Amino acid sequence: MATWTSTTLGSICKFQAGDGFPKDLQGDADGEYPVAKVSDMNLAGNELFIVNANNWLSKKAVDKAFKLHPPGAVIFAKIGIALTSNRRRILVRPTVIDNNMMSATCAKDIDPRWFYSLLTTLDFNEISSGSALPFLTVRDLSKIPISVPPLPEQRAIATTLGALDDKIELNRKMNATLDSMARALFRDWFVDFGPTRAKMEGRAPYLSSDIWAMFPENLDDEGKPEEWEVSAIGQEVSVVGGSTPSTAEAEFWDGTLSWATPKDLSNLSAPVLLETSRKITAAGLAKISSGLLPVGSVLLSSRAPIGYLAIAEVPVAINQGFIGMVCDKRLSNAFVWLWTLANMDAILSKANGSTFQEISKGNFRPLPVIIASAEILAAFDAVVKPLYARIARNERESNTLAQTRDLLLPRLMSGEISISDILHVG
Template identity: 30%
Template sequence: MNNESRITDIVDFNPPRKLKKGQIAPFIDMAALPTNERDIVEITEKAFTGGAKFRNGDTLFARITPCLENGKTGKVSNLSDEVIGHGSTEFIVMTAKDSEIDEDYVYYLARLPEFRKFAQMRMTGTSGRQRVSWQDLAEFTFAFPEPEKRKAAGVFLKTIDDKIRLNTQTNQTLEQIAQAIYKSWFVDYEPTCAKAAVLAAGGSMAEAETAAMTAISGKTAADLAAPAQNHPARYQQLADLAAAFPAALVPTDDFGEIPEGWEVCTLKECSRKIQNGGTPKRGNAEFWDDGTIPWLSSGEVCNNKILIKSKEFITQSGLDNSSAKLVPSHSTLVAIYASPTAGKCSFCAFESTTNQAVCAVVPKSGYQYFNYFYLQRQEQYYVSQASGSAQQNISKKIVEETPIFQPTKEILSVFNKIIQPIMNKQISNLIENNKLEETRDSLLPKLLNGELKQQA
């Protein structure tokens, strides 16, 4: 094992970068800094007035509570060459002295538990606004391995994060596809509008249904000729779906015009039950220690579109002696406390319990995806319904009485058949990412100090 040396042997902290006051440049906000991922997705543009300055390859390290404790750290990777970006004054920029050897190694060093603990122990300031200085971080010492081992460790860990990024990008694409289908059918009513337009112009019902088929498939009538010949069964399914959409829109009080025959109702009527959660008494170890029942907070609901795990667990005794309730898989969870988070929702892919700041919408058969996509679009509605002097909340009653409409069972069934594999693939990718993160984090300390000789 090598003798320990200062981190400044391989890292420059807050290196000088040229950026003029008032210059418009890429900007990264603290909120965009990830907690357990490498890549920074949200980069905007803003006039430079001060703060951290960085370029591609730099690591951004959050130095203020609670961001430091929460693990906010990211690697800058998607700026144009030679472009300088800027960000929060609460970032510390870490740059490898030798980027060819240590660029990735430095990022993973910033995620090393030993380094993060060192940083937390040196935070100063008033409660709630504590920070660590880069000068204190510069005192960190570590048994750094030889350059070739550092580079190999960075390459291996980068391969894991590259796979995580690919899965994340795939999920973003799948989400966009699912949202586009939902919007077309249930927001813009494109199949119905296409039918209605043809009939209004004097066309036949056959022509109207062909128009609906083009709206559903995204293909022209000419393009549909080939599937009719080569895949008659698939073509017939599309034709049957087009026929199932109404041919006219009718006015309603809550939604303006909706397809004829679809019924306006409340969310409660599309659900088996709607329930709030609860929190077992924190001081009672019997309710928490060695718990195996997942328990979700509203923060987890607000920060994840699809949930595959919980951070905390309660015991059966905790469940039995509190207001916490089991929530079946495929329910939609709605945060109900403290605007602007009130109204945010997520799809829960596993059986769990929640705290009292979450309202669980347990769907009726066939409504698990429809309810979720519908509620994703209701955040502003819930914000408008929030009330309270100390903090703006919504209630279970408001969630229950949320106006919604019911499509026909035939259309809902086809929607589920299309959306289910999309959702299942997203869930599968999230589960794989979770396993990759666990692998990465378990190997990271030994890779960084050179103990693991083989990284393949």
């Protein structure tokens, strides 16, 4: 720490607020420059870098009324409840940000990835103003005291932490590809009935000969492959709900049993539930009629909002915001996961409620599911189950990497440990 410099955050970066984004310009998916809003930080693919945006602007519009924030700048929410989440993202191209956000661009003698890591260690809640609606000011941000190591050490820290972040990002991209492959296969076989349609049109086989031979030659009068049946999802899986043990009873809480709420699924980057934020005791579990659902159960948030979806990789109890599907019959959890995704519009159409939309178990159970032959279901599982298993394995690795990063981050950024300390331990 002897060579570290004590200074303030404002001395090593430039803060810049975003611009008002008129409604008449919103919703355009074409343009030269992306517009980053607070909600864009939640988009798939934007966990570290802002690579996707829901709004774009033309160069003409930007030149007329907006300022661009440079690649490498770190953006964050500057007002409202989103501020309390302390999320940071890195821009990868010149970008417009809306007026609920702010950017910080580091000085030329500061390593950009070290700077990003520094910002992730700072709790902006501690300096926000406003009680009802928290907000940040450039003045308050600029006064935050920090310690800055020499540039070579900044780069060493950034390289170490960046390697962990980059591997997590690589796993996320791989999982997105695996997810897309699984969805595409499900749609081709069980929604579009691609192999049967290809046979009817005399097209060449595009699956292995043994699997190709399993598919019927024609569609029936109902438009599905011959001899396939229509069932109800409630007949093919055990559909259960959950509840919340009384929070006034301390004996129900802080145990060892996982208890999920839709919030546990809200920030998942893959459909894999590895842990829950709260735990209950055996006494708390006794208050939940559905009990502890087994590993492999498919969880669908049934309200506020409908549509969060994951496969439980731990035994888990659920609260009243879920429809739980225990796959204890002929459909695998991989099939049920993909069926649920493919039928989300139908699920949403069965929701009701005045305060918020909710899909009840009674409305969910009758939803139709088309059942292929046992050999086709088995062939599908033989392809898709390994894809899901790889997704789950990547998520476990990313969780371990994130825990390692979060353990090292404050110690490295404060100078408590150095890169040489880590190398000596290794």
